[in-house]
Amino acid sequence: xxxNPANNATVTYHEGTQIFTDPVLEYTPGAASAFxxxxxxxxxxxxxxxxxxxxxxxxxxFLNGRRIFHTDFVDGKHFEPGNxxxxxxxxxxxxxxxxxxxxGCHTNNGRGLAPVAGQLPNTMAVKVSSGSxxxxxxxxxxxxxxxxxxxxxxxxxxxxxxxxxxxxxTINGAFNDGTAYQLLSPNYSVQVLDQAGGQVNxxxxxxxxxxxxxxxxxxxxxxxxxxxxxxxxxxxxxISGRAVQVTDTKTGDQRIGRFGxxxxxxxxxxxxxxxxxxxIGVSTSMFQGPACGANQTACRNAGPAGIExxxxxxxxxxxxxxxxxxxxxxxxxxxxxxxxxxxQVFANLGCGGxxxxxxxxxxxxxxxxxxxxxxxxxxxxxxxxxxxGLADRxxxxxxxxxxxxxxxxxxxxxxxxxxxxTRLLHDGRARNINEAILWHGGEAAAxxxxxxxxxxxxxxxxxKFLESL
Ligand code: HEC
Ligand code: HEC
Numbered sequence: 415x416x417x418n419p420a421n422n423a424t425v426t427y428h429e430g431t432q433i434f435t436d437p438v439l440e441y442t443p444g445a446a447s448a449f450x451x452x453x454x455x456x457x458x459x460x461x462x463x464x465x466x467x468x469x470x471x472x473x474x475x476f477l478n479g480r481r482i483f484h485t486d487f488v489d490g491k492h493f494e495p496g497n498x499x500x501x502x503x504x505x506x507x508x509x510x511x512x513x514x515x516x517x518g519c520h521t522n523n524g525r526g527l528a529p530v531a532g533q534l535p536n537t538m539a540v541k542v543s544s545g546s547x548x549x550x551x552x553x554x555x556x557x558x559x560x561x562x563x564x565x566x567x568x569x570x571x572x573x574x575x576x577x578x579x580x581x582x583x584t585i586n587g588a589f590n591d592g593t594a595y596q597l598l599s600p601n602y603s604v605q606v607l608d609q610a611g612g613q614v615n616x617x618x619x620x621x622x623x624x625x626x627x628x629x630x631x632x633x634x635x636x637x638x639x640x641x642x643x644x645x646x647x648x649x650x651x652x653i654s655g656r657a658v659q660v661t662d663t664k665t666g667d668q669r670i671g672r673f674g675x676x677x678x679x680x681x682x683x684x685x686x687x688x689x690x691x692x693x694i695g696v697s698t699s700m701f702q703g704p705a706c707g708a709n710q711t712a713c714r715n716a717g718p719a720g721i722e723x724x725x726x727x728x729x730x731x732x733x734x735x736x737x738x739x740x741x742x743x744x745x746x747x748x749x750x751x752x753x754x755x756x757x758q759v760f761a762n763l764g765c766g767g768x769x770x771x772x773x774x775x776x777x778x779x780x781x782x783x784x785x786x787x788x789x790x791x792x793x794x795x796x797x798x799x800x801x802x803g804l805a806d807r808x809x810x811x812x813x814x815x816x817x818x819x820x821x822x823x824x825x826x827x828x829x830x831x832x833x834x835x836t837r838l839l840h841d842g843r844a845r846n847i848n849e850a851i852l853w854h855g856g857e858a859a860a861x862x863x864x865x866x867x868x869x870x871x872x873x874x875x876x877x878k879f880l881e882s883l
Pocket of ligand 2: 818841857
């Protein structure tokens with residue numbers, strides 16, 4: 415039993431599994447912000463764990479924020495039976511919405527549901543735009559439908575916006591050794607429900623992302639991201655990578671965006687307010703009033719006019735995500751020979767050119783727990799041109815549509831335990847890690863070709879390594 419002195423929280427582990435030595439807990443020198451996952455605990459709760467160095471003050475915020483993250487904004491019920499309900503949050507979801515709670519989309523703090531052919535599940539969000547962007551390249555909202563399509567309305571006078579239908583076609587391919595593979599290529603069609611809104615030509619379906627370790631990603635200094643920012647590939651490694659510039663809604667400051675599949679939000683606090691507004695239909699001081707487009711008159715008139723959730727509560731949700739630990743590597747496989755070889759394959763294929771193995775957080779983050787730690791997130795937090803195969807249709811700018819933020823890979827091996835599926839990539843089209851790699855193009859084309867050229871043993875080793883994360 416491992417006890418966190420700050421809060422007496424305990425984590426069980428197996429004596430003798432070398433849990434406290436490298437490379438199991440390799441995320442930090444003291445491994446303080448990692449959490450330990452026991453081999454018998456690959457459960458749906460694996461992403462609920464608090465970082466082991468959480469202080470008492472933060473722990474309180476963590477618990478209160480968790481309650482908000484896990485409560486339904488319609489009936490005020492906690493999603494896990496046996497936990498106290500939060501009646502004050504009931505009926506705060508008004509107007510246009512997609513889902514009732516944060517955890518309703520981030521299943522068990524992981525990804526959303528596997529997208530199968532048919533209507534998109536209500537754990538996905540479909541971003542929309544006018545087709546144009548601001549000066550920094552961020553999509554501008556659709557004049558009527560706003561930033562996100564809401565398929566559901568809680569107000570009889572306001573029509574729901576649209577649903578999106580998905581069909582898959584099969585792409586056949588083969589590795590260089592002749593082994594065949596198949597990929598699922600999605601084809602989306604928007605069914606507009608509110609005809610006053612006109613057509614939706616620019617849209618981007620997104621799967622909900624895993625929310626573990628985000629505080630550590632928030633604590634990586636902007637200077638580190640800017641050091642890697644190389645939009646014109648001046649270092650000639652055929653990987654460019656762009657730090658996305660965004661405006662912080664709370665302060666008005668220019669910041670580097672790091673959250674979301676396109677990295678267009680800089681802070682967890684703003685992400686919380688944005689998700690409350692667009693996905694659940696709850697207004698806050700950052701995004702006041704209902705989630706409507708500029709010309710969506712009935713929606714605008716329906717309100718609410720004021721603020722439904724206080725700044726204190728928005729911040730608690732951010733603290734919850736900041737204090738959720740990053741999973742330590744899986745102790746039972748981390749020392750296996752195939753995993754060790756796979757780590758070498760990862761390096762040889764150039765995966766680390768974007769999935770940067772190691773980063774260091776600085777001393778500027780408000781939570782002391784997150785400061786000065788060497789972490790292993792396997793992301794550079796930059797957006798990369800990933801080729802036409804992965805492009806969305808969010809804007810009229812084909813280059814921007816091909817860009818995606820490198821996802822962190824920590825916790826990848828826990829996807830199935832947490833989510834009950836292994837769907838990956840921004841819209842969940844990849845059925846597993848192998849397919850996710852095969853979809854890589856653009857700046858990652860060389861890595862993808864090298865993967866196809868690798869032997870079956872090397873490919874298997876690579877996947878074993880990724881599953882050990
Ligand atoms: C309708 C489903 C849905 C709901 C409800 C929802 N999310 Fe999300 N979440 C998503 C999707 C989709 C993304 C990816 C968005 C993007 O690409 O910009 C996401 C991404 C995130 C991210 C970024 C993670 C990363 O790795 O960059 C955070 C943080 C987040 N959500 C927090 C929340 C919080 C907090 C709530 C509740 C207030 C919430 N979400 C409610 C679907 C949802
Ligand atoms: C040029 C940058 C780049 C390189 C090189 C690269 N990746 Fe990626 N990777 C990305 C981006 C960006 C995404 C997200 C793409 C999307 O969702 O459409 C991604 C997604 C993934 C995912 C899915 C993660 C998730 O959460 O859905 C895996 C797994 C992955 N990469 C593994 C690899 C491996 C293994 C290699 C080397 C063979 C590699 N990547 C090389 C940028 C890169």
